[in-house]
Amino acid sequence: MSIGVLEPLRRRLSLTFAGQSEGIPAWELALEDGDDAGYFAADSVTWRVHGGMTPIVGGIRALLTQALHPGVLAGVLDHSYYQEDPLARLARTIRWVFTVTFGDTEAARAACEHVRRRHGPVVGRYADGRGAEREYSANDPELLEWVHIAFTDAFLGAYEYVRGPLPAGRADQYVREWAVAGELMGVASPPRSVAALRERLDAYDDGARLAHSPRVDEAVGFLRNLPLDPMLVPGYRTLFAAAVDSMSDRHVSLLGLDKSSLGRGLLPPRPAASLTLAVVGLALGSPGPSEQAARRRLARLGAPPPPPSTAP
Incomplete structure (x- = not known):
């Protein structure tokens, strides 16, 4: 498939993900700057999982999972302009x-601090899964942890659903590496193994902290x-179906969805998502601009070169 044929698709994807159809956003180019290699080495599992295209499926799945906590969902529905500017939150999350x-460590810390400042005014009340009224703040430890473990x-x-299981260990x-991001966001003790992550996810399903509600239906319908x-x-639509298909049956049930009703196209959800x-x-190119900028920074610093990209 020629690049020319994909140019209209590239422009639309760039506008959706980066807010501009031409050129590279300044914040991505700025990732070339900095004086260290960042929190994650070029051969880290984090680079592997967050590179390529599987984060698109991961992002959809993360938003769906996060919406299961009524406090997190209230913060989004009550304090954002998602209906007027539906892609703004997506663009901020990607950034x-x-x-x-x-990015280097300074850029990473600044990005997390920026998000925490934006969270400051996000406060209110919500009804938990048992109907009890509770107050919330977007920087509450419980909400921060749920957002982190859901992510x-x-x-x-999503990576393992599309690409297959990672090698042993x-x-x-990855969970241990990405715990650094949780700590930067204020999570006190993020899980550092898959087993600990699963245990923490299950602990939230206590009848109060995760719940289906009409507000969940609203969020799911919008997404x-x-x-x-x-x-x-x-x-x-193909990637949404894959995101849902990759989730646990329990979370899909809480979302009010049914896997059997998804992906009725020519291919099942997994191969359809891969295609x-x-x-x-092919349209966006690989590696993406953020990774390319990081590679230039590492080359300038004389750091070991990253392994070849294996996207998508």
């Missing part, structure tokens, strides 16, 4: 993920039918 992953589980799960290594450019809609991500990777 944070790639800055922490590929970790989603990005690792590498999934644990399922994002107001995207028509050219992107078929691919997004879609391959096309997206």
Whole structure:
């Protein structure tokens, strides 16, 4: 498939993910700056899991999982303009993920501090899974931890769903590495193994902290039918189905979804997602601008070169 044929797709994807159809955002180019290699080495599992295209599926899955906590969901629905600017939160999340992953330590710390400042005014009340009224703040330890473990589980799960299981011990290594991001965001003791991550996820399912509600239906409906450019809609539907298919049956049930009702196309969700991500990777190029900027910084610092990219 020629690059020229994919140019319209590239422009629309760039506008969706970066907010501009031409050029590279200044914040991505700035990842070339800095005086150290960052929190994650070029041969880290974090670079491997966050590189390529699987983070698109991981991002959808993370948003769905995070929405299961009514406190987290209240913060999003009550304090964001997601209906007026539905892709703004996505763009901010992408910027944070790639800055922490590929930036130097100063850039990573600054990105986390910026998010924590934005969280400051996000306060309110919500009804938990048992109907009890509770106060919340986006910087509450419980909410911060849920967002972190949901993210970790989603990005690792999406990678292994699309690409296959990581070699022995590498999934644990990813959870241990990404715990640094949790600490930077204020999570007191993030899990450092897959077993600890699963235990922490299960502990939240206590009847109060995770719950299905009409607000969950609202969030799921919105995520399922994002107001995207028509050219992107078929691919997004494929990736949404894959994100749901990759989740635990318990979380899918809490979302009010049914895996059997998803992915009724020509291919099952997993191979359909692999094909879609391959096309997206061809359109956007690999490695992406953030990783390329980090590679230039590492070369300038004389750090060991990263291994070749294996995207998507």
